[in-house]
Amino acid sequence: MQKVAESKGCGTTGGSGKASCGSAAGSGDLPPEIWEKVKNHPCYSEEAHHHYARMHVAVAPACNIQCNYCNRKYDCANESRPGVVSEKLTPEQAARKVLAVASTIPQMTVLGIAGPGDPLANPAKTFKTFELISKTAPDIKLCLSTNGLALPDHVDTIARYNIDHVTITINMIDPEIGAQIYPWIFWNHKRYTGVEAAKLLTEHQLRGLEMLTERGILCKINSVMIPGINDKHLVEVNKAVKSRGAFLHNIMPLISAPEHGTVFGLNGQRGPSAQELKALQDSCEGEMNMMRHCRQCRADAVGLLGEDRSAEFTTDKIMEMEINYDLEGRQAYQALVEQERIAKVEAKQEELATLAGEASDITLLVAVATRGSGLINEHFGHAKEFQVYELSTRGAKFVGHRRVDLYCQGGYGEEESLETIIRAINDCHAVFVAKIGGCPKGDLIKAGIEPVDEFAHEFIEKSAITWFKSYLEKVRSGEITHAERGDAAIRQGALIAAA
Numbered sequence: 001m002q003k004v005a006e007s008k009g010c011g012t013t014g015g016s017g018k019a020s021c022g023s024a025a026g027s028g029d030l031p032p033e034i035w036e037k038v039k040n041h042p043c044y045s046e047e048a049h050h051h052y053a054r055m056h057v058a059v060a061p062a063c064n065i066q067c068n069y070c071n072r073k074y075d076c077a078n079e080s081r082p083g084v085v086s087e088k089l090t091p092e093q094a095a096r097k098v099l100a101v102a103s104t105i106p107q108m109t110v111l112g113i114a115g116p117g118d119p120l121a122n123p124a125k126t127f128k129t130f131e132l133i134s135k136t137a138p139d140i141k142l143c144l145s146t147n148g149l150a151l152p153d154h155v156d157t158i159a160r161y162n163i164d165h166v167t168i169t170i171n172m173i174d175p176e177i178g179a180q181i182y183p184w185i186f187w188n189h190k191r192y193t194g195v196e197a198a199k200l201l202t203e204h205q206l207r208g209l210e211m212l213t214e215r216g217i218l219c220k221i222n223s224v225m226i227p228g229i230n231d232k233h234l235v236e237v238n239k240a241v242k243s244r245g246a247f248l249h250n251i252m253p254l255i256s257a258p259e260h261g262t263v264f265g266l267n268g269q270r271g272p273s274a275q276e277l278k279a280l281q282d283s284c285e286g287e288m289n290m291m292r293h294c295r296q297c298r299a300d301a302v303g304l305l306g307e308d309r310s311a312e313f314t315t316d317k318i319m320e321m322e323i324n325y326d327l328e329g330r331q332a333y334q335a336l337v338e339q340e341r342i343a344k345v346e347a348k349q350e351e352l353a354t355l356a357g358e359a360s361d362i363t364l365l366v367a368v369a370t371r372g373s374g375l376i377n378e379h380f381g382h383a384k385e386f387q388v389y390e391l392s393t394r395g396a397k398f399v400g401h402r403r404v405d406l407y408c409q410g411g412y413g414e415e416e417s418l419e420t421i422i423r424a425i426n427d428c429h430a431v432f433v434a435k436i437g438g439c440p441k442g443d444l445i446k447a448g449i450e451p452v453d454e455f456a457h458e459f460i461e462k463s464a465i466t467w468f469k470s471y472l473e474k475v476r477s478g479e480i481t482h483a484e485r486g487d488a489a490i491r492q493g494a495l496i497a498a499a
Helices: 002-007 032-038 091-104 123-136 151-160 194-214 234-243 263-267 274-285 315-320 327-353 415-424 438-446 460-477
Strands: 053-056 108-113 141-146 165-169 184-187 190-193 218-225 248-253 364-368 385-392 395-403 428-432 450-452
Touching: 032 218, 053 091, 091 108, 091 123, 091 315, 108 123, 123 141, 123 151, 151 165, 151 194, 165 194, 184 194, 190 194, 194 218, 194 234, 218 234, 218 274, 234 248, 234 274, 248 274, 274 395, 327 395, 327 460, 364 460, 385 460, 395 460, 415 438, 428 460, 438 450
Parallel strands: 053 108, 108 141, 141 165, 165 218, 218 248, 364 428, 428 450
Antiparallel strands: 184 190, 364 385, 385 395
């Protein structure tokens, strides 16, 4: 298995065992054939997610397991979480939608099927959709997300359709823990419950992972962090999937708001705080690189991670659209995106060099309002999320995002929203914005969070490093005293668009 991990999944460097691949990897960190697979995949590359878009098509409504954190909803436009869709599609409708989106959004590079049930519990619809797309839009990467129960039976088909990216949700490798997460599974025309169900599930998941990595298919593992149930156990899951060649591990917070109607939501199971989630991700990062930019997308999401444009591409609208799939035009546009991306990386490296020789143990977090492209280009009041970076003398490291409710509501500020925003970034020392009004600026300062607007429309990492150097100088001069911040709340159930 270690040979599989090194050659097909996550290679390791140095004595720490830390993976050299992962979402933060660049072209120099990966073999060329792996880099080609991830360079413009927004889920497999943290850098790419600033520049490239993805879409999901909801062709797979049935599911073969029940999770205590899931409640699949249809015709639901105001929730942003897995298992939720506004429309279910046929493969033919999905294929037309993909062409419509790719013609409108030239930086859309990935098609994923993630439900709203399980794609491999709906194999005919799933693979028919992939077949149609591979013929009509061969430049689009194909991606599949599954709970893994039926995975071993479909690995050959996945390989045949050139599906290079598979995400498996693995929340446990101990059936005793699994029994607390999964009430039942349905396998071979029989329903299993309890420990027996969890044992079957974990066996199929791990065997499927091994089969995929042996074929050179990149695998990302999703795990839901459930405090008091599997939070400590996920360290063992991390080791198990790394040893079987997984490329990336994505530990996500439990979404357990009661209004979603899940078992965990109704029985009061809490989700993790921001610092609890980060601490677990940090502890696992010593074994393999972590994905920290996941948005726990809807099963019909369209656009950049952190945005949703699915309302622009309803079935009624795409049936009326005149679609012109211009492959050469898409490639030319993406070439410009790559130039922008290179400029961003070069700016970061240039500014990072100025940190050489800085001696400080200070590490802190900052929040950033952005609409994409790696720029500080969003007004504070228009932000629906903030990206969070960890700053130290090693540079700027992306560590997550925080959903928030819009502060600006039709020309005025919503004070209740401002309170939730402050709670969401309470562990941050500063918030970088393109613009901010006087009222929210004053409230942020009172809360101990510095509003920073002098880097509007500049690159995030370069600007953050510049600000951090200034912060260290102020600490050294005695102008300010560095103090640790408190914890922050992970906002659940944020609207995907302004009402």
